Amino acid sequence: MHRLRPTIGLLTLLVLAGCQSTGYESRPSPSLPPEATVPGQQSPAPVISAPPAPSAPVSPAATAPLPAASRQAIDLLPDGIADRTGWARDIDTALDHLGIPRSADNLCAAMAVIEQESTWQADPVVTGLPRIVRKEIDSRAERYGIPKIVVSAALEKTSPDGRSYTKRIAALRTEKQMNTLFDDMLSELPLGKTLLSGFNPIRTGGPMQVSIAFAENHLRQRAYPYPRTGSVRHEVFTRRGGLYFGIANLLDYPANYPHPRYRFADFNAGQYSSRNAAFQSAITRVSGRKLAPDGDLLRYRGDTPSEDVSATEAALRTLAGRLHLSARQIRSDLEREKSADFSHTRLYDRLWQLAERKAGRALPREQLPDILLQSPKIQRKLTTAWFAKRVEWRYDRCLARAR
Incomplete structure (x- = not known):
């Protein structure tokens, strides 16, 4: 059972799980590497390390001078965009306020998602x-x-x-x-x-089709760089707010990924979904139980984990003896699945040890989630893997402009 997720620039009414992803090869990104390397794997280059968000709600940001649009951001924009300076300024402001470097990789990652979700429209038109x-x-x-x-x-x-x-x-x-x-x-x-x-x-809005629920939660953790003119929902529908919250969803979290395609998948499916999907595949390898690698390890009611046992949790319980963990300990670690901390739990480490011992080799710690996207607007099969590959294609075109 999967939570409703934001879709890809579509009216977000339903998102269901169940598609199959395929491998997709591309060169590694020079500036979006993992925090740590898996033993036996070649060391990739580094990812953005976003500063940890404050644990308590923060007051609105004092009105500080906003940064001017950088020449680099303006030059990376595709041709034919009206108000290039305004778009570049809003992207730069989001990166600066979040403490994320204005590298070509980061600028292009944001621009690729904007182009995929709205084709550079602050308030995208929805056919039908x-x-x-x-x-x-x-x-x-x-x-x-x-x-x-x-x-x-x-x-x-x-x-x-x-x-x-x-x-x-x-x-x-x-x-x-x-x-x-x-x-x-x-x-x-x-x-x-x-x-x-x-x-x-x-449920989503603005030029990056960011989740309104995500924006509301993020605002409780970080100050907003602009004076508020209405509700969080209202800000998401502005260009500046839609870009700020969209870039936060895409880049403002530490992830152990060797390539930004997994961030693109997470943007569509939820943060850490690519890490969790690989973890589910490892469970299948060890337990013999077929799991859909969709990135959701628990069942949810809204944003709260349900007491119902998911297929993933049930499979892990069959391995409790080999993991040297009780059902309660397994559940406690699984409840951290939406955070960076999950990668440092006993459950995560011990499961991967079992999986790699059985495989006789190091295994990738990331995988494009298998999720089928459904909406009244979709007339053909679209998946999270499709979304990630389309965004990566746009990302590569942007980096070509940088060169």
């Missing part, structure tokens, strides 16, 4: 958005037994911008417009809270 929204409303009305004629009558009500909700739905083009529409429907329509159950379906 009116149909998607009306289908969502109708399906919820059917669930609650509300006749279509009642829904249609309610949507003819005049909304705060002077148009009926029906006309606003028909004119929808972007997720920002949709977010505003749902906010108005929830507060103004008599049926709004019943139809939508207090739930705004917009």
